[in-house]
Amino acid sequence: xxxxxxxxTVLALTxxxxxxxxxxxxxxxxxxxxxxxxxxxxxxxxxxxxxxxHYADFFTKEIYWYNAWRSVELxxxxxxxxxxxxxxxxxxxxxxxxxxxxxxxxxxxxxxxWSNALVRTFSWTMVLREPFNILFSYPxxxxxxxxxxxxxxxxxxxxxxxxxxxxxxxxGRSLGATPAQTFRRITLPLSLPGVLAAIFLIFxxxxxxxxxxxxxxxKDAIMLGPIIEGQFITAFNWPLGxxxxxxxxxxxxxxxxxxxxxxxxxxxxx
Amino acid sequence: xxxxxxxxxxxxxLMAGAATFGLTGRIAHAAGEIxxxxxxxxxxxxxxxxxxxxxxxxxxxxxDYFNSEQEMLTKLRTSPGTYDVVLMNNIxxxxxxxxxxxxxxxTSKFSNFNDLTPALxxxxxxxxxxxxFAISWVWGLxxxxxNTKKIAxxxxxxxxxxxxxxxxxVGWRDDALESIQxxxxxxxxxxxxxxxxxxxxxxxKALKTQIKTFWSSEDEWNKYMAAGDYDIAxxxxxxxxxxxxxxKLPVEFVVPKEGAIGWFDGLTIAAKAPNPEGxxxxxxxxxxxxxxxKWDNDIGAPASANAKANAQLPADALNRTVLGDPxxxxxxxxxxxxxxxxxxxxxxxxxxxxxxxxx
Amino acid sequence: xxxxxxxxLGLILIFLYLxxxxxxxxxFNRSPLYEMPFTFDLVWFKALAYNQxxxxxxxxxxxxxxxxxxxxxxxxxxxxYAFARYEFRAKRLLQILLxxxxxxxWLIIGTSMLIFFFWTGIGRGLHxxxxxxxxxxxxxxxxxxxxxFANFGPQxxxxAASLGATPWQSFWRITVPxxxxxxxxxxxxxxxxxxxxxxxxxxxxxxxTSTLPVEIYTSIRKGFTPEINAISSIIILFxxxxxxxxxxxxxxxxxx
Numbered sequence: 001x002x003x004x005x006x007x008x009t010v011l012a013l014t015x016x017x018x019x020x021x022x023x024x025x026x027x028x029x030x031x032x033x034x035x036x037x038x039x040x041x042x043x044x045x046x047x048x049x050x051x052x053x054h055y056a057d058f059f060t061k062e063i064y065w066y067n068a069w070r071s072v073e074l075x076x077x078x079x080x081x082x083x084x085x086x087x088x089x090x091x092x093x094x095x096x097x098x099x100x101x102x103x104x105x106x107x108x109x110x111x112x113x114w115s116n117a118l119v120r121t122f123s124w125t126m127v128l129r130e131p132f133n134i135l136f137s138y139p140x141x142x143x144x145x146x147x148x149x150x151x152x153x154x155x156x157x158x159x160x161x162x163x164x165x166x167x168x169x170x171x172g173r174s175l176g177a178t179p180a181q182t183f184r185r186i187t188l189p190l191s192l193p194g195v196l197a198a199i200f201l202i203f204x205x206x207x208x209x210x211x212x213x214x215x216x217x218x219k220d221a222i223m224l225g226p227i228i229e230g231q232f233i234t235a236f237n238w239p240l241g242x243x244x245x246x247x248x249x250x251x252x253x254x255x256x257x258x259x260x261x262x263x264x265x266x267x268x269x270x
Numbered sequence: 271x272x273x274x275x276x277x278x279x280x281x282x283x284l285m286a287g288a289a290t291f292g293l294t295g296r297i298a299h300a301a302g303e304i305x306x307x308x309x310x311x312x313x314x315x316x317x318x319x320x321x322x323x324x325x326x327x328x329x330x331x332x333x334d335y336f337n338s339e340q341e342m343l344t345k346l347r348t349s350p351g352t353y354d355v356v357l358m359n360n361i362x363x364x365x366x367x368x369x370x371x372x373x374x375x376x377t378s379k380f381s382n383f384n385d386l387t388p389a390l391x392x393x394x395x396x397x398x399x400x401x402x403f404a405i406s407w408v409w410g411l412x413x414x415x416x417n418t419k420k421i422a423x424x425x426x427x428x429x430x431x432x433x434x435x436x437x438x439x440v441g442w443r444d445d446a447l448e449s450i451q452x453x454x455x456x457x458x459x460x461x462x463x464x465x466x467x468x469x470x471x472x473x474x475k476a477l478k479t480q481i482k483t484f485w486s487s488e489d490e491w492n493k494y495m496a497a498g499d500y501d502i503a504x505x506x507x508x509x510x511x512x513x514x515x516x517x518k519l520p521v522e523f524v525v526p527k528e529g530a531i532g533w534f535d536g537l538t539i540a541a542k543a544p545n546p547e548g549x550x551x552x553x554x555x556x557x558x559x560x561x562x563x564k565w566d567n568d569i570g571a572p573a574s575a576n577a578k579a580n581a582q583l584p585a586d587a588l589n590r591t592v593l594g595d596p597x598x599x600x601x602x603x604x605x606x607x608x609x610x611x612x613x614x615x616x617x618x619x620x621x622x623x624x625x626x627x628x629x
Numbered sequence: 630x631x632x633x634x635x636x637x638l639g640l641i642l643i644f645l646y647l648x649x650x651x652x653x654x655x656x657f658n659r660s661p662l663y664e665m666p667f668t669f670d671l672v673w674f675k676a677l678a679y680n681q682x683x684x685x686x687x688x689x690x691x692x693x694x695x696x697x698x699x700x701x702x703x704x705x706x707x708x709x710y711a712f713a714r715y716e717f718r719a720k721r722l723l724q725i726l727l728x729x730x731x732x733x734x735w736l737i738i739g740t741s742m743l744i745f746f747f748w749t750g751i752g753r754g755l756h757x758x759x760x761x762x763x764x765x766x767x768x769x770x771x772x773x774x775x776x777x778f779a780n781f782g783p784q785x786x787x788x789a790a791s792l793g794a795t796p797w798q799s800f801w802r803i804t805v806p807x808x809x810x811x812x813x814x815x816x817x818x819x820x821x822x823x824x825x826x827x828x829x830x831x832x833x834x835x836x837x838t839s840t841l842p843v844e845i846y847t848s849i850r851k852g853f854t855p856e857i858n859a860i861s862s863i864i865i866l867f868x869x870x871x872x873x874x875x876x877x878x879x880x881x882x883x884x885x
Contacts (some may be wrong), residue, residue: 018723024742097635116861126663135499246737493853496660
């Protein structure tokens with residue numbers, strides 16, 4: 001065989017995961033992409049033709065592009081709040097809390113993963129009602145989603161923060177840097193991989209969320225996620241749903257392309 | 271209406287079925303068993319009724335559910351030979367009959383057949399070429415119900431939903447067709463062919479300050495009403511009866527002067543039903559007064575198509591006092607079948623209205 | 630500073646647990662409509678014992694989450710190892726290929742899987758749900774384990790190799806133990822991703838088969854009783870206990 005031992009090892013290590021991903025994600029997406037160019041679902045034996053109409057609809061009909069923006073906006077809000085709230089928590093946990101306390105708090109932060117997201121969202125309808133009276137509003141959606149994704153932010157930031165060698169920080173201090181300077185020059189840049197991971201883990205699911213807006217948002221629930229769901233579940237217009245899905249995907253990539261170079265630069269500077 | 275030749279596009283039909291998460295019941299039919307396809311909690315799955323039926327006939331009843339009528343059709347298309355009894359809104363029966371999904375019925379097998387209200391029983395939505403494809407089961411209305419503890423004077427107009435006095439206290443169902451039909455009624459139009467769509471759109475947009483939140487199921491409606499989120503809300507007559515009786519909520523259903531949306535459901539037997547005899551026996555049991563009266567009394571039900579059954583209800587039952595009133599029935603507009611193109615247009619209109627809510 | 634950190638974390642925990650406490654409390658409230666005033670009753674736990682659908686769905690969820698955690702962690706750790714310790718031409722491409730499962734909202738992945746599984750005859754069912762969950766978990770595992778790798782150079786393994794260990798031996802004896810906090814975190818992550826996953830399961834569950842989130846969703850649409858709260862309470866208390874046992878045996882959170 002032409003494969004070197006090195007290549008064979010790499011193949012053996014990566015092939016299982018990648019064959020799995022190909023069969024369950026990449027090929028299905030290709031099928032979906034094909035659908036987005038059809039005039040109708042090939043259901044009921046209708047004449048099916050190739051069309052760009054669904055993509056044209058997205059840009060010409062306000063209900064689609066405006067609600068797409070609403071989805072992106074929601075994703076930005078939730079991601080930003082999760083990081084602003086979660087990063088200090090991760091920092092505190094990684095650098096200022098020690099021993100069994102750290103273990104206990106860490107455990108408590110990841111435990112909510114184990115309660116079902118639907119039930120937690122539903123529980124918020126009870127909490128937000130009486131004293132706060134903000135149920136069925138945009139803030140309610142944001143609170144519900146921040147609650148769902150905050151542990152992701154804390155977890156990923158924590159993993160990269162606790163990996164930073166304390167002696168680096170000590171060294172910075174002994175060279176006369178203020179705590180703010182050491183944070184800005186050492187801690188923050190070194191923890192950016194965690195921040196990046198958090199952005200991925202939060203922004204993407206939030207932009208496609210439809211359950212939380214439905215349950216908590218009342219009249220403010222409409223965005224691209226619920227509309228796509230409706231195309232698949234209620235209206236049965238698969239091709240339009242597929243086209244809207246791929247447009248949403250394009251937006252996700254666009255936003256990440258904007259964020260990535262910035263973070264890369266920060267990491268490079270560190 | 272689309273024609274189906276199953277052999278040609280079985281693969282695609284299967285896919286489509288997949289989308290609706292129905293299908294491929296690999297369910298073995300035991301002797302003396304029937305499989306019913308219906309909405310959950312809609313009469314056929316009452317536990318006491320199934321026990322009663324099994325005691326009478328020895329037939330065990332198994333259920334599968336759908337969440338939308340499209341899903342029901344797709345389940346039938348993709349799983350022939352799985353279901354026996356299928357509940358269908360009248361507007362879908364002819365589509366199913368044309369596609370060969372349901373079978374023509376021998377009406378002599380239904381001892382209650384002659385007691386069914388002829389206008390429903392022999393509707394052209396159920397009968398093709400002189401053959402019945404569904405047995406008329408229940409009917410009901412969609413308009414609204416209100417909380418009698420919050421609203422002292424019984425509203426008699428659709429305008430109550432737009433009344434500033436109930437701003438932020440109105441419940442609405444997140445459904446394109448129903449929304450458009452209610453707005454059509456409120457603006458005095460034919461709900462099946464409204465002449466002035468812009469008027470409907472503006473009427474719906476005016477709900478921005480009225481609606482508290484949307485409901486999507488009877489259960490959700492009950493919870494929002496119980497929590498005080500709604501003072502008044504769009505609702506279905508049969509569900510209103512259940513909310514009042516089974517859930518003990520202080521609610522009253524209203525058929526306003528502008529009219530209400532009328533619907534009627536039939537029970538069908540699937541084309542390749544494994545147990546058509548059992549299916550017929552079950553349908554006959556479902557339209558029998560013995561089952562229906564207990565259903566409406568204990569749980570709450572839509573109005574029966576069986577005149578005898580309705581007559582046995584207590585004098586104060588909603589199904590007698592309101593739905594049994596000929597003056598009320600005159601105001602009802604009956605829901606007509608709707609094309610796929612129209613469905614898409616309705617959805618876009620409704621999405622546009624909802625977008626205006628969120629601005 | 631430690632005090633301030635603890636106070637802040639305390640506030641965060643209150644926020645995280647507020648709805649969970651409410652959820653558990655409501656499992657003990659008699660009203661089926663979640664009405665106040667609170668009346669203590671065990672009726673929903675009793676009802677749960679007879680709710681065959683919910684119990685079966687919970688069982689399915691637990692099994693799928695376990696198998697998913699093992700499968701995804703194994704495959705993901707192998708790939709992460711290749712990324713961290715080998716240079717190869719397709720590396721960049723393979724890393725980019727990890728993105729689709731996380732950069733594409735579940736709604737889209739779920740429906741596309743459905744189309745494809747039907748075409749290929751894989752069909753729907755618990756096996757299909759498992760296929761989907763592993764695909765979703767893999768990138769998370771690779772990211773989390775990879776983050777751990779980033780903190781350890783190959784020096785230890787090189788040292789082992791120089792002492793005559795085969796790559797396989799050094800992998801199991803050195804790499805895995807060093808990575809263990811990352812692997813544990815990844816496995817727990819994978820478990821949670823699967824256990825909580827609703828959208829994909831929803832599209833891949835045939836009639837009569839479901840996982841807990843799918844069953845709950847169906848209930849929310851068609852009839853939701855505090856039995857749902859009861860089973861969620863049991864699960865969160867059970868997993869809390871499980872986590873404590875795990876925590877006794879492993880140092881958590883990557884303390885070294």
